[in-house]
Amino acid sequence: MTNPPRRQTASDATQTAAAAGAGVSDPLGLGSDPLALDAALRRIWATGPGWQRLAAVNHSIVGRRFMVTALVFFAIAGTLAMLIRIQLATPDSGFMEPGLYAQVFTMHGTVMMFLFAIPLFEGLAMYLLPKMLGARDMAFPRMSAYGYWCYLFGGTLLIVAMLAGAAPAGGWFMYTPLSSKPWSPGIGADVWLLGITFVEISAISAAVEITVTILILRAPGMSLDRMPVFAWYMLTVAAMMLVGFPPLILGSLLLEAERAFGLPFFDPAGGGDPLLWQHLFWLFGHPEVYIIFLPAAGALSTLIPVFAGRPLAGYRAVVAALVAMAFLSFGLWVHHMYATGLPHLSLALFSAASTLVAVPTAVQIFAWIATLAQRRPNPGPPAGPRAPAPVSAPVSVPMLHVFGFFFVFVMGGLTGVMLAIVPFDLQAHDTHFVVAHLHYVLIGGFLFPMLAAGYHWLPLITGRAHDGPAARLGFWLVFAGFNGTFFVMHVTGLMGMPRRVHAYGAESGWHWLNLLSSVSSFVMAIGFAVILIDAVMTLRFGRKAQADPWQAATLEWAVPALPPPPYTFAALPRITSRADRLEPRKIAPLLARGEGVLGLARNGWMETVGVTVAGGEPEQIVILPQQTYLPLWTALATGAVFLSLLFKIYPAAILAALVVLVLFLRWPVGEHAAADWGAMPATAGGGAMPAGEGLSLPLSSEAPVPPALWALRMLAVADGALLASLLFGGLFLALSAPGWPPPLWPALPRAPGILAALALAGAWGAARMAGRAAGRAAGRAAGRAAAPACVAALAGNLAALAACGWMIAALPPLQTHAAQAVLAAALIWLGLHALIGAVLAVNALRRLASGHVSARRRIDLDLMRLWQAGLLPAGLVVLGFPAMLRALAEAAAGAP
Amino acid sequence: MPLVGCGWTGGPLSALDPAGPQARAMAALWWTMLAAAAALFVLVMALYLWALLRPEAAARVPPRRWILWGGIFLPLPILLPLGAAALVLGEAVLRPAGTEPFRVTAEARQWHWLFSYPANPGAAESVDLLHIPAGRPVEVTLTSADVVHSFWIPRLGGKIDAIPGRETRIVLIADAPGSYGGQCAEYCGTGHSFMAFEVLAHPQEALAEALAPVPSAPVPSTAQEPAR
Amino acid sequence: MTAGARILLALTGGFGLWALVFTLVYAGHAAGCETGWGLARGPAGIAPLRLVLVALPAGGLALTLAGLRVLRRGAGLAPRLATTARLLTGAAALATGYCFWFVALLPLCSG
Numbered sequence A: 001m002t003n004p005p006r007r008q009t010a011s012d013a014t015q016t017a018a019a020a021g022a023g024v025s026d027p028l029g030l031g032s033d034p035l036a037l038d039a040a041l042r043r044i045w046a047t048g049p050g051w052q053r054l055a056a057v058n059h060s061i062v063g064r065r066f067m068v069t070a071l072v073f074f075a076i077a078g079t080l081a082m083l084i085r086i087q088l089a090t091p092d093s094g095f096m097e098p099g100l101y102a103q104v105f106t107m108h109g110t111v112m113m114f115l116f117a118i119p120l121f122e123g124l125a126m127y128l129l130p131k132m133l134g135a136r137d138m139a140f141p142r143m144s145a146y147g148y149w150c151y152l153f154g155g156t157l158l159i160v161a162m163l164a165g166a167a168p169a170g171g172w173f174m175y176t177p178l179s180s181k182p183w184s185p186g187i188g189a190d191v192w193l194l195g196i197t198f199v200e201i202s203a204i205s206a207a208v209e210i211t212v213t214i215l216i217l218r219a220p221g222m223s224l225d226r227m228p229v230f231a232w233y234m235l236t237v238a239a240m241m242l243v244g245f246p247p248l249i250l251g252s253l254l255l256e257a258e259r260a261f262g263l264p265f266f267d268p269a270g271g272g273d274p275l276l277w278q279h280l281f282w283l284f285g286h287p288e289v290y291i292i293f294l295p296a297a298g299a300l301s302t303l304i305p306v307f308a309g310r311p312l313a314g315y316r317a318v319v320a321a322l323v324a325m326a327f328l329s330f331g332l333w334v335h336h337m338y339a340t341g342l343p344h345l346s347l348a349l350f351s352a353a354s355t356l357v358a359v360p361t362a363v364q365i366f367a368w369i370a371t372l373a374q375r376r377p378n379p380g381p382p383a384g385p386r387a388p389a390p391v392s393a394p395v396s397v398p399m400l401h402v403f404g405f406f407f408v409f410v411m412g413g414l415t416g417v418m419l420a421i422v423p424f425d426l427q428a429h430d431t432h433f434v435v436a437h438l439h440y441v442l443i444g445g446f447l448f449p450m451l452a453a454g455y456h457w458l459p460l461i462t463g464r465a466h467d468g469p470a471a472r473l474g475f476w477l478v479f480a481g482f483n484g485t486f487f488v489m490h491v492t493g494l495m496g497m498p499r500r501v502h503a504y505g506a507e508s509g510w511h512w513l514n515l516l517s518s519v520s521s522f523v524m525a526i527g528f529a530v531i532l533i534d535a536v537m538t539l540r541f542g543r544k545a546q547a548d549p550w551q552a553a554t555l556e557w558a559v560p561a562l563p564p565p566p567y568t569f570a571a572l573p574r575i576t577s578r579a580d581r582l583e584p585r586k587i588a589p590l591l592a593r594g595e596g597v598l599g600l601a602r603n604g605w606m607e608t609v610g611v612t613v614a615g616g617e618p619e620q621i622v623i624l625p626q627q628t629y630l631p632l633w634t635a636l637a638t639g640a641v642f643l644s645l646l647f648k649i650y651p652a653a654i655l656a657a658l659v660v661l662v663l664f665l666r667w668p669v670g671e672h673a674a675a676d677w678g679a680m681p682a683t684a685g686g687g688a689m690p691a692g693e694g695l696s697l698p699l700s701s702e703a704p705v706p707p708a709l710w711a712l713r714m715l716a717v718a719d720g721a722l723l724a725s726l727l728f729g730g731l732f733l734a735l736s737a738p739g740w741p742p743p744l745w746p747a748l749p750r751a752p753g754i755l756a757a758l759a760l761a762g763a764w765g766a767a768r769m770a771g772r773a774a775g776r777a778a779g780r781a782a783g784r785a786a787a788p789a790c791v792a793a794l795a796g797n798l799a800a801l802a803a804c805g806w807m808i809a810a811l812p813p814l815q816t817h818a819a820q821a822v823l824a825a826a827l828i829w830l831g832l833h834a835l836i837g838a839v840l841a842v843n844a845l846r847r848l849a850s851g852h853v854s855a856r857r858r859i860d861l862d863l864m865r866l867w868q869a870g871l872l873p874a875g876l877v878v879l880g881f882p883a884m885l886r887a888l889a890e891a892a893a894g895a896p
Numbered sequence B: 001m002p003l004v005g006c007g008w009t010g011g012p013l014s015a016l017d018p019a020g021p022q023a024r025a026m027a028a029l030w031w032t033m034l035a036a037a038a039a040l041f042v043l044v045m046a047l048y049l050w051a052l053l054r055p056e057a058a059a060r061v062p063p064r065r066w067i068l069w070g071g072i073f074l075p076l077p078i079l080l081p082l083g084a085a086a087l088v089l090g091e092a093v094l095r096p097a098g099t100e101p102f103r104v105t106a107e108a109r110q111w112h113w114l115f116s117y118p119a120n121p122g123a124a125e126s127v128d129l130l131h132i133p134a135g136r137p138v139e140v141t142l143t144s145a146d147v148v149h150s151f152w153i154p155r156l157g158g159k160i161d162a163i164p165g166r167e168t169r170i171v172l173i174a175d176a177p178g179s180y181g182g183q184c185a186e187y188c189g190t191g192h193s194f195m196a197f198e199v200l201a202h203p204q205e206a207l208a209e210a211l212a213p214v215p216s217a218p219v220p221s222t223a224q225e226p227a228r
Numbered sequence C: 001m002t003a004g005a006r007i008l009l010a011l012t013g014g015f016g017l018w019a020l021v022f023t024l025v026y027a028g029h030a031a032g033c034e035t036g037w038g039l040a041r042g043p044a045g046i047a048p049l050r051l052v053l054v055a056l057p058a059g060g061l062a063l064t065l066a067g068l069r070v071l072r073r074g075a076g077l078a079p080r081l082a083t084t085a086r087l088l089t090g091a092a093a094l095a096t097g098y099c100f101w102f103v104a105l106l107p108l109c110s111g
């Protein structure tokens, strides 16, 4: 009854295209039997049983997997936290020796930040966004699955290394030179650098996917200003991830290159600088904290209004506040570096931005308070056959956790403002005061809101109603235990207890406070256990949830059943007002009957609507890919790349990378894109496709801007951030690292530089011509018309690649100075991008040959054109980089 | 602030028990901010609980006013003077005006501090023990021989990192002769917890004697013997 | 300009300028201190570096305020987005004042 994972060939698809008109008896699906529609849609969307689950790409399944896996990692990191607290409970503790303790706190921080917090909200966003926006799935379901596998494999790598006693031990920010080869000779640091980079693939892919989904996969009529506010939060967060993660990825790659090949990016003896690592890490690390907080705030902005029975107060102010926060959060990073001896004026800039961020935070806090204040007098049960809600307690379980959020987060925010003040931070920095602050912010600003969100959406996700005093008991234990654990750390910190110490003397005066902290941490742990047991009992024995149990006002509750079926909506609603003021209980039955857009099942297609960004006008029918093992295979091959790098078997790494490439080339959506549906007569099922409600829309393969093009645009943002970080790194070294200018300037030959510039310009021109030629040609002639230009683009990219290789070969030995190491890194970046350009050209040729390209279907050519259009200016900057570097270094050297 | 530092918050490394003008200013800043933060915390929580439990009353405040007053008019007038005070204080702490400082260099290495006194010819180097004059600014110039460390004497003032390849500087003042604890604050490897040092502040007249090499003692690794 | 691009510009233009000014002030100051450029007293006893550091935020502020004027006339956005954009641009102007006023006062480089 389910579709096994399969891939259709192009000729298959042409036949189905021709037969499609006959395939649907009632193409609009209107008036059809809801049960039949449900069955038909299930047949198309369901994931198979048994092993076929590994082929799942559905956002509900993948989102759930992300969340569950994140909770497992939370349990692991929580266990490590308990070990830390046992160690610190008494003075001169001998429970763990210092090397083991270092592994434990490093892994605790790393797992909590990278394997718990980020994936948890990614999973929640993935699960919720399509439902809230009125779409059937995320824009790139296979990317979701691929990201999940990368996350799972990368996280497992870290945990396995820890169990093998080879965990990283330099703290979660891995400062160099402690994490460099001489001082961390083991494999632990490599595990961190490569494992985290592997996991970050999933962060970047989630960010691309979330942005594109929010921008174009919304219900018809849902213009940007009608979006539920959670979508604004996630759009902002995803954009921040696109800019914030590349500096970390770059830093990790450079440090791994230093460790593996001796390229001295961070080694002052070779013109590197340990401060470069700190800048790159915190350039990521601070926005990261807001990246973690904002999704949680988005959840609060969604569920507080539900509790109040009113829309969010100050929607516009809240959106403004969160966009402001996104920008400000990139101007704070040096507040982790106040003690590195920078001029006071520099520190003051970051201090000002750090305190200012309190303002948008306060705006949101008071918007929530204002929403609560407008609460409908008695949000009791509505008319209808429904068990009376237990009104004895003044607040629901989610609202209890919201209370926890207010109490804990406000306090963490206040200590945050204190730490932003330079003279105070110079005392509190690197002490347990900071440990207290960061947990107040992370647990207050993330964990409590996420627990609230968990209880709020539990009926949706599991189909079970939740009630019970155990949840309340769990909350109070966690709340009391938390404050007992961390409040006293403010005091021990100010009394001089540095963070990351494994032991302390009894004369320090920290003894009783630490004992109190450790005892409380066990209270907190018991609280988490209660919450867990209660949740498991609910899953096993809870009564079935009824539809829309909270009387919410957003679309995720308008799904036909709890938990939602794999196709999510049988038809997509038309939105005519704010999408956070809807009445799901009225909409749900209509949609379940197929009354709405795309209330039909045809051709075995997984269809959803794409809209214009601003106005939300329906623009295209996006056909999503079937379940497939491809993401799993690709992630396994990617894992092989990282493992080979880890064990320094470089030929295997190159081989595995080629496998990844080949697998990715098999990704493009094939079936429906092999024919011009729009050009076919309506009788053959062609023309713009009927979409119900009188709408006719082109398929995305024939739309001017299909989702894939959006994805490339977003990827370009992240890629640009990566290049910018690299250029910043080079210029930073030239300006302020010791040992510059290098004793011998790397002289680059002119010829390959000119060749590369011309080749890139040529490739760009050829890519443009390819698109134009295909646009003018009729029918299958497009293939022949565009092929020469594609070949030219291929040649241009290969020439550029060769030129980069030539230049790198002309550099002095890279190990001798950071100058040539940085230039080589920039040229490698350029060469790799030329290589990808070549791959895109090959892909275009392949698709031309297989008939997937026509005047209407030009996505493969458009991707190529966009790539080259971005690569040309970036390439020119890279080619001019040596001159910039030299000018700056010489200016700095000439300083008095 | 006279009350600062007595009682149970004391201790050899307590920043709440200041013994120099900079540490005192920082502690005073802390107590002031603590008072303000406590008041703000109580205020925000009270407003929140009011809105949660007495919505009928709280609803009389229109949302616009909540957001404008709570989001803008409450924080900004606090942040602006705080920021200005921080700049003034920062200048005072980072760049104390006054007499010509006593100069010391400190080299951090896993897991010891090597102090030398280039401005005092004939002074012996000392390990994990720093001699300084009391009542006079001391400028410590830091370097590191291996990884990043951080130099911290909580009762005298803030931290400064010791970064390989760079020289960093900090100026500190001890009010009175005595012994003060120092500690490495940046994680620097397995010996980090015990990378401590002792600071002995001497009356100006006794400094020269303290700096003179002790003939019998090889360079010690623990900081005990110049008990005075 | 497409409608989407116009919205992007309206919402992020103000803080985008703030971020640009922030980067230029931070980088310019660091470059000035490291290369020794503009530290000597110039016209009216003011160091040229100082003039640059003051001119950057002043220019940014002027542009932001100009943007705010354009937005006041609606700029062809949906009304709710237009309000959001005005709030953001106004906030960006405030932030520019808040974050940079002291570049006129603090000593330029350490030492």
Ligand code: HEM
Residues within 6 Å of the ligand: A078, A081, A082, A084, A085, A105, A106, A108, A109, A110, A112, A113, A116, A117, A170, A171, A172, A173, A435, A439, A442, A443, A446, A447, A485, A498, A499, A500, A501, A521, A524
């Ligand atoms: C569940 C209860 C938790 C307890 C009892 C706990 C306890 C601790 C303690 C005692 C430290 C300090 C270790 C040291 O400096 O020696 C620490 C560090 C840290 N914790 Fe937690 N923690 C908990 C939850 C979390 C959560 C939820 C997060 C983040 C989402 C988190 C993130 C961190 C980070 C980033 C560090 C710094 C690690 C480092 O210094 O490298 N913790 N934690």
Ligand SMILES: [Cu+2]
Residues within 6 Å of the ligand: B108, B111, B148, B149, B150, B184, B185, B186, B187, B188, B192, B195
């Ligand atoms: Cu140290």
Ligand SMILES: [Cu+2]
Residues within 6 Å of the ligand: B149, B150, B184, B185, B186, B187, B188, B189, B191, B192, B193, B195
């Ligand atoms: Cu240390």
